[in-house]
Amino acid sequence: MTAFSTPQGARAAFRAGHVAPTAGMAPGFTQCNLIALPRDWAFDFLLFAQRNPRPCPVLDVTEPGSIRTVLAPDADLRRDVPLYRIWRDGVMVEETADASAAWDSQPDLVAFLIGCSFTFETPLRQAGIEIRHIAQGCNVPMYLTNRPCRPAGRLQGPMVVSMRPIPADRVAEAAVISGRYPGVHGAPVHIGCPEALGIADLARPDFGDAVEMRPGEVPVFWACGVTPQAALMASRPPFAITHAPGHMFLTDTPDHQWQV
C-alpha cells in the first residue's frame, strides 16, 4: 500500500508537488483528462465532445469558476493533477505542477473531465494482458492522426490516439473488454496498420514515451483524451488549462460505473 494506491493519497502527493505519469495508479478508480476553457467557449467544446464521443467522452462539467467536481468532491482541480499545461492562443506557454495562479487569473473557467483509457487498463491487466507502458514504467505513447474530428463552432482538429502493443491472439479480447467501457473511450478505433492513421513511426510518438514492440504483437489504437489539446493547437482559443498528457486527474469514482 503506497500513497498512489488510492486516489486520495495520490492527489495529496500531487498537491504536495510530486510529478509522474499516472498509469497504474489507484487501480479501480477512474482517471480523467482535463480541459478548462473560458465560459464563452464552453458550448463549442461541449458540442465538440458530443460530436466526437470516442476521443471526448465527458464525465463531468464544472460550474463556471468552480474548482470542484462531483467525481472527487474534496479535490481542488487547480492543484490535484500532477502536471498541467497552460495555453494561450493555441500555444502551450507553461508546464506547472500547480495551476492555481493561472486558474485564478480567469473569471469563469468551465472545466471538462474526460474519460481516460487508463481506466480499462485495470480489467485488461486482470485478464492477463500486459500493459507495456506500465511494465516499462513510462508514459503511454500517443500519436496525432490524419483523422479529422467533426468540427463544432470554433473548434476543430485531428483525433489523437493512444497505442498499446497486444499479442495477436489477445487483440480480440482486448477489443471486447475495452468495448464494455464506452464512457472511457471504449473499443479500439484502429487495430494494426499505423500508416493508415498517418503514423509514420511508432518509435516517435507525438506525446508520451515510445514502448517496445515485440514479435507477434499488433499495435492497437484507442481514441485519446489528448484530442482536445490537438483542438487547442488547431483552433487557438485565447486561454486554456489542460493536464499534461499521461498525467491524469484521479477521481474517487469506481471504474465499474462506466461499464455497460
Next chain:
Amino acid sequence: MTAFSTPQGARAAFRAGHVAPTAGMAPGFTQCNLIALPRDWAFDFLLFAQRNPRPCPVLDVTEPGSIRTVLAPDADLRRDVPLYRIWRDGVMVEETADASAAWDSQPDLVAFLIGCSFTFETPLRQAGIEIRHIAQGCNVPMYLTNRPCRPAGRLQGPMVVSMRPIPADRVAEAAVISGRYPGVHGAPVHIGCPEALGIADLARPDFGDAVEMRPGEVPVFWACGVTPQAALMASRPPFAITHAPGHMFLTDTPDHQWQV
C-alpha cells in the same frame, strides 16, 4: 410494405399532414425526441443532457438556425415530425403538424435530437417480448416521476419515464437487451413498485395512453426523452419547439449504430 415501413416514406407522409404515434414504424431505424431552443439556452440544455444521460442521450445537435441533421440528411426538421408542440415561457401554446412558421420566427434555434426507447423495441420484439402499446395500437404510457434531474444552468425538472408491462420471466432479458443500447436510454431505471417513483396510478399516465396490465406482468420503467419537456415546464425558457410525446422524428440511421 407501407409508407411507414421506411423512414423516408413515413417522413413524407408526416410532411403531407399525417399525424400518428410512431412506435413500430420503420423498424430498424432510430427514432428521436426533438427539442429546439434559442442559441442562448443551448449550453444549458447540452449540459443538462450531459448531466442526465439516461433520459437525455444526445444523438445530434444542429447548427444554430439550421433545419438539417446528419441523422437524416434530406429531412426538414420543421415539418417531418408528425406532431409538434410550441412552447412559450414554459407553457405549451400550440400543437401543430407543421412547425415551419414557429421555427422561422426565431433567428437561431439549436435543435437537439435525443435517443428514443422505441429504438430498442425492435430487438425486444425480435426476442419475442410483446410491446403492449404496439399490440394495442396506441401511444406508449409516460409518467412524471419524483426523481429530480441534476440541474444545469437555468434548467431543472423531474425525470419522465416510459412504461412497458413485461412478463415476470422476461424482465431480466428485457433489461439486458435494452442495456445494450445506452445511446437510446439503455437499461430500465426502475422495475416494479411504481409508487416508489411517485406514480400513483398506472392507468393515468401524464403523457400518451394507458395500456393493459395482465396478471404476472411487471411494470418496467425506462428513462424517457420527454424529460426535456418536463424541464421546459419547470424552467420556463422563453421559447421552444418539441415533438409531441410518442410522435417521434424518424431518422435514416440504423439502430445497430447505438448497440454497445
